[in-house]
Structure formats: C-alpha cells, structure tokens
Amino acid sequence: EVxxxxxxxxxxxxxxSLRLSCAASGFTFSNAWMSWVRQAPxxxxxxxxxxKSKTDGGTTDYAAPVKGRFTISRDDSKNTLYLQMNSLxxxxxxxxxxxxxxxxxxxQPGFDYWGQGTLVTVSS
Amino acid sequence: SYVLTQPPSVSVAPGKTARIxxxxxxIGSKSVHWYQQKPGQAPVLVIYYDSDRPSxxxxxxxxxxxxxxxxxTISRVEAGDEADYYCQVWDSSSDHPVVxxxxxxxxxx
Numbered sequence: 001e002v003x004x005x006x007x008x009x010x011x012x013x014x015x016x017s018l019r020l021s022c023a024a025s026g027f028t029f030s031n032a033w034m035s036w037v038r039q040a041p042x043x044x045x046x047x048x049x050x051x052k053s054k055t056d057g058g059t060t061d062y063a064a065p066v067k068g069r070f071t072i073s074r075d076d077s078k079n080t081l082y083l084q085m086n087s088l089x090x091x092x093x094x095x096x097x098x099x100x101x102x103x104x105x106x107x108q109p110g111f112d113y114w115g116q117g118t119l120v121t122v123s124s
Numbered sequence: 125s126y127v128l129t130q131p132p133s134v135s136v137a138p139g140k141t142a143r144i145x146x147x148x149x150x151i152g153s154k155s156v157h158w159y160q161q162k163p164g165q166a167p168v169l170v171i172y173y174d175s176d177r178p179s180x181x182x183x184x185x186x187x188x189x190x191x192x193x194x195x196x197t198i199s200r201v202e203a204g205d206e207a208d209y210y211c212q213v214w215d216s217s218s219d220h221p222v223v224x225x226x227x228x229x230x231x232x233x
Contacts, residue, residue, distance in 0.1 A: 035222070037167075044210065044224055044225075044226050044227045045159070045161075045167065045210050045212075045224040045227070046224065047220070047221075047222035047223075047224065050222075061221060063220050063222075064219050064220050067219075097166055097167075102169070102172055106216070108154065108155040108173075108213070108214040109157075109172075109214075110155075110157030110169050110172040110173070110212065111157070111159075111167075111169060111212075112169050112172070112178060114166040114167055114168070115166065116166055117166055
C-alpha cells in the first residue's frame with residue numbers, strides 16, 4: 001500500500017524558514033517523480049514544484065510564486081522528499097501535500113497518490 | 125499563463141447525472157486530470173488522461189475532452205459524491221507548468 005506522510009508544518013513568522021518532510025513507502029521511491037501541491041485555507045489547489053528521479057537527472061522545477069525561496073530535494077536512501085521553505089510570506093500559509101506522479105517523464109502526468117498534508121501557518 | 129475555468133458550483137438530485145466542465149484554450153490538445161476532494165481530506169484522483177479511471181473509482185465517473193472544454197461526468201449521483209472537484213493540466217510552455225482549475229463544489233440535493 002502506497003503511503004505518503006508529511007511532517008514539519010507549524011507556525012512561523014514572516015521571513016522565517018521551515019523544512020517539510022514526506023516519508024514514502026509502498027512503492028519504489030527512487031524511480032518516482034514527485035511534486036508538492038499546496039492549498040491555502042478555503043482556497044483551491046496550487047502546484048508548488050516537482051523533482052525528477054535521479055535516474056532522470058533529479059532536477060527541479062518551481063511555480064513562479066515560490067521560485068528562489070523554496071527548494072525541493074530527495075533522499076532516496078531514506079525514501080523521503082523534502083521541501084525547504086525560506087523567506088516565508090503570509091501568503092504561503094497553506095496545507096502542503098506531497099504527491100506522486102502517475103508516470104515518470106514528461107508525460108503530462110496526474111498525481112495519483114497524496115499524503116494527508118501538513119499545515120504551514122505564516123503569521124507574526 | 126494558461127487558465128482553466130470551472131463553474132463554482134453544480135447541483136444535482138440523487139440518481140441524476142452531474143456534468144462539471146473545465147474550460148481552457150484548446151484544452152483538447154492537453155491531457156486533463158480530475159480530482160475529488162471532500163472536506164478535511166486530501167484530493168483523490170478520479171480521472172486521468174482525459175478519460176481513464178484509477179482502480180477503485182466507480183464506473184459512474186467518466187471524462188471527455190475536446191476543443192476548449194473538458195467534462196467530468198458523474199452518473200447516478202450519490203450523496204457520497206458531494207465534494208469539490210478540480211481539473212488539472214500541464215502547460216509546458218509556461219513558467220507555471222502545472223495548472224489547476226478553481227474547483228467546482230458539487231452539491232447533491
């Protein structure tokens with residue numbers, strides 16, 4: 001059974017930093033392309049960024065609102081995905097989900113598995 | 125950047141058919157994915173690549189995509205289908221390559 005478990009959320013002041021983790025199990029994590037998606041309270045879904053598998057280069061892409069502030073990384077030895085968030089703004093307040101791509105590669109994939117999410121609140 | 129337009133709400137009586145649209149410029153040339161999200165829960169993929177259903181999703185859920193509109197159709201609607209539904213595409217030409225629609229609240233009367 002595929003499981004994705006996020007952790008690391010909490011309350012942080014504007015300008016602060018936070019690192020989220022996503023522990024994966026039930027599939028071959030090292031082969032998976034992964035994304036982070038967030039949802040502000042009462043709002044819709046917003047893609048944050050993705051990381052390719054290391055065999056496909058391990059590169060990352062980010063949405064414009066977080067580019068230069070957020071960094072996605074992975075530790076395949078620990079089956080864990082990370083989201084390092086710096087220079088946080090109040091508008092980054094959201095539930096953050098980690099997701100798996102339904103296929104690896106540039107295949108216009110959907111996101112077939114989602115974690116339960118972790119809440120990040122940016123407030124003074 | 126690419127924009128997906130969904131109606132904010134759709135209402136349907138139990139046993140009837142609900143259709144939720146997702147509009148976008150030449151969306152028929154893209155692959156569309158649909159998610160169901162119930163209150164307090166993570167989204168669930170219900171349709172991928174326009175019309176494929178993941179295992180465990182009832183056959184009552186179907187999808188189509190042509191021209192400027194993609195449609196999620198839910199037949200024989202049940203009370204348990206009440207949820208928010210989001211469409212999603214990839215737009216490789218954009219600096220925001222993953223785009224979600226604004227979501228549609230499905231109310232079962």
